[in-house]
Amino acid sequence: MNIVPLKRTLSFRPRPPGARKKSLRDRLREEEGSNVKHGYFKSFDGTKLFYSIEGQGKPLIFCYGLVCSSLHWTYQIEHFRKNYKTIWFDYRGHQNSEVPKDLNSLSLESLGKDLGALLDELKIEDAVFLGHSMGVNVVLELYRQQPKRVAGMILANGTAKKPLETLLHVNAFEKGFDLLRKANQKSPAAVRFFWNLQRNNPVARTVVGLLGFNPYLTSPEDIQLYVDQVAEMDPEIFINLIGNYDRYNATSWLHTVKAPTLIIAGENDKVIPVQQQELMHQLILGSELALIKHGSHCPQMDLPELVNLRIENFLRQINYTGAVTEVGAGAAAKAAPASPEKSAGGATKGGDKGKKK
Secondary structure (H helix, E strand, C coil), rough: CCCCCCCCCCCCCCCCCCCCCHHHHHHHHHHHHCEECCCCCCECCEEEEEEEEEEECEEEECCCCCCCCCHHHHHHHHHCCCCCCCEEECCCCCCCCCCCCCCCHHHHHHHHHHHHHHCCCCCCCCCCEEEHHHHHHHHHHHHHHHHHHHHEEEEECCCCCCHHCCCHHHHCHHHHHHHHHHHHHCCHCCCCCCCCHHHHHHHHHHHHHHHHHHCCCCCCCHHHHHHHHHHCCHHHHHHHHHHHHHCCCCCCCCCCCCCCCEEECCHHHHHHHHHHHHHHHHHCCCCCEEEEEECCHHHHHHHHHHHHHHHHHHHHCCCCCCCCHHHHHHHHHHCCCCCCCCCCCEECCCCCCCCCC
C-alpha cells in the first residue's frame, strides 16, 4: 500500500513591484527632518480646521475618505513633497479639527466650502486636487462650487452617487446604517462604548484589513493605525456624515466637468466596486482611467510606487510639473509606459469619448 503524503498549500502571494517597504517607524524618522508647517483656519461658519503643508512648488491638495486621515495619502505626500507643495487638511469633526457646533453641517457641501476656505487662507488661486473614497466627493463638490480653482483632479476609488447602494457589491447596508442611526438616537453612550471596543478587537482588525486593504501588500501597522483612528472618533460624526454622503449624487452634472481628470480604481476594491469608477470615467469626458491590478479600496497604500508613477504621468500630461531632479527624471523615464494602453501592473483607458465620430 502506497501512502501518499498530504500536500499543504499556503495562500502565499508575492509582493509585486510598487509594494510599500518602509515601516511606520522609518517614515516618522524621515518626517522629523522634513520642512513641515501646520496651522489652523476658520471656515465659513467659524469652525476651526487644521491643515499641514510640506514641500515647495505647485500645490497638490489631498483629501481623504470618511472618518479617515492623512494616513491614506502618506506615501504620496512623502513622495511628492520633494517637488511640490503638498497640502492636506482635517475635515470638520476629524482628527485635529473642531467638531462643528451644528452637526447638520457635517455635509459634503460644507466640506467643499471648507476646502475653498483653505484655498483662501493659503492664497492659492487654483491647484490639483487628489481625493480618495469620500474625498472624491469633496473634490467634486469644490469643483461644483468653484470650478475655476480646480486645475486638475485625481479621483481614487470613489463613486459619484450613493455609496451604500453598492457597498461590498450588495445593497443591504442602507437599512443597517439606518438601524445604527436609530440606536444612536436612543443611546449614544452605548453606541460610543461598543464603537470604542473595536480598537482592540482582532476580528475588527481582520475585517477591516480584508475589506479595505490588500492584506498581502498593506502593512499591518497601517491597518491597525487606521482601526485605532476610527475607534477614537465620535461615532456621531460618522453617522451624520455618512447620511449626507449616501444622498450625494453628481451624475447629473459630471458631463460638464472641464478639468483634466485621472480616475484611479483598485482591481479588487470590495468597498466601492470598480464599476463606479468606470461610470465616472464615462461621465467625465476626456478623463483617464487607471486600473491598479491587485489594488484594494486603498491602492495608493497597497502599491504606492505604482500609483505615484501614474500620478506623475498625469501631472506631466497636463503640464503641472514640479522641479524634477536628474535622478528622478531618469527613473521616471525608465518607468514610464511605452503606450497609454498598458503599464506596470495597471491598465489605462484614455478619454477618447468625443474624439471618435
